[in-house]
Amino acid sequence: MADEVILLDYWPSMFGMRTRIALEEKNIKFDYRDQDLFNKDSFLLEMNSVHKKFPVLIHNGKPVCESLIQIEYIDETWPGKNQLLPSDPYQRAQARFWGNFIDNKVHGPTRLIWGAKGEEQEAGKKEFIEVLKKLESELGEKTYFGGETFGYVDIALIGFYSWFQAFEKFGSFSIEPECPKLIAWAKRCVKRESVAKSLPASEKITEFVPELKKRIGIE
């Protein structure tokens, strides 16, 4: 029986982008179903009854939730092509550490950059740049976070890059002068087919932000 793979996702989600990239890396055909953030359907609520959030990866009827967990699941289920996590246990632990760091440190301040004003927004910008600098320092002179091979940590972070233009516009600041090496890394990543296919155009995200602010009632 061929694998049935469904992805419940929402196009501007940097978390959903991770799962799309991981599936593309493995050349897995999947049924992409774009969801409405403000009107979640009963299938999503059934498939992720605990958190009621996308992305949800459904493989042969069984749901896997949380994007970082989905990347590991995809890597373990289809191990043949483009290994996403390193084989060495210590390197795997390091990759998981940075994945976790991105989940816990990057999203919070970005929300303040486009969603807040004044001091709160300034604090968000400052924290965001500090976090990016930590990531840039971890990247060092390497091509990708794991070394020569594109993998887990790259996938965890690159989706945020499609939002950088929006952050810069709504936060009135520039990211590249602060973290030129990280931007060079992002530019390398988006040349990769799996990433190019999975990230929306930056302009589309920038246009979407005012609509998002309106819908969540902060404009």
Place this chain on the structure above:
Amino acid sequence: MADEVILLDYWPSMFGMRTRIALEEKNIKFDYRDQDLFNKDSFLLEMNSVHKKFPVLIHNGKPVCESLIQIEYIDETWPGKNQLLPSDPYQRAQARFWGNFIDNKVHGPTRLIWGAKGEEQEAGKKEFIEVLKKLESELGEKTYFGGETFGYVDIALIGFYSWFQAFEKFGSFSIEPECPKLIAWAKRCVKRESVAKSLPASEKITEFVPELKKRIGIE
């Protein structure tokens, strides 16, 4: 060369307890170094320069941070005895999902139970019980979270049990009538040698809480 394993930890930490249990499950001898929460030494700051938090597991000089990541590292590095994560990728993803759920949902409300008063404390108690009920429903009629075998999700949660007496005392409520099956699971777990050796006595935690409140300036 024999493995050198050091654990920088703090005895009341429910996160550190996870790592102690995982090491005990694998019969790994380790040099336990209890840290001072309020006076972190330079070795800890060097070994976990990003978060500056314990537990830090140091294996042959190399640090691994974050307790859930440490459990996976221990399981992958010493795979022979007492496998902690399931072999099946889907079951592994489910275990990681619940580990993540415990990290994100359990700790927050418990902090309010012993550290807050009035409405805030009541909200913490309510949320804590809701979260425990979700976990109890996931446990169902199984012996352990993974089925017949003690493993990752059990290890992720059981450390909190050593704090239950303190939560009940400072929150003036009872947990067992709300979640009898979860308490029965905890009582099964603490009979296990690895857990018994790694969890401090509940009374010791209860005595410690007023000291903790004083030191962080909330009493």
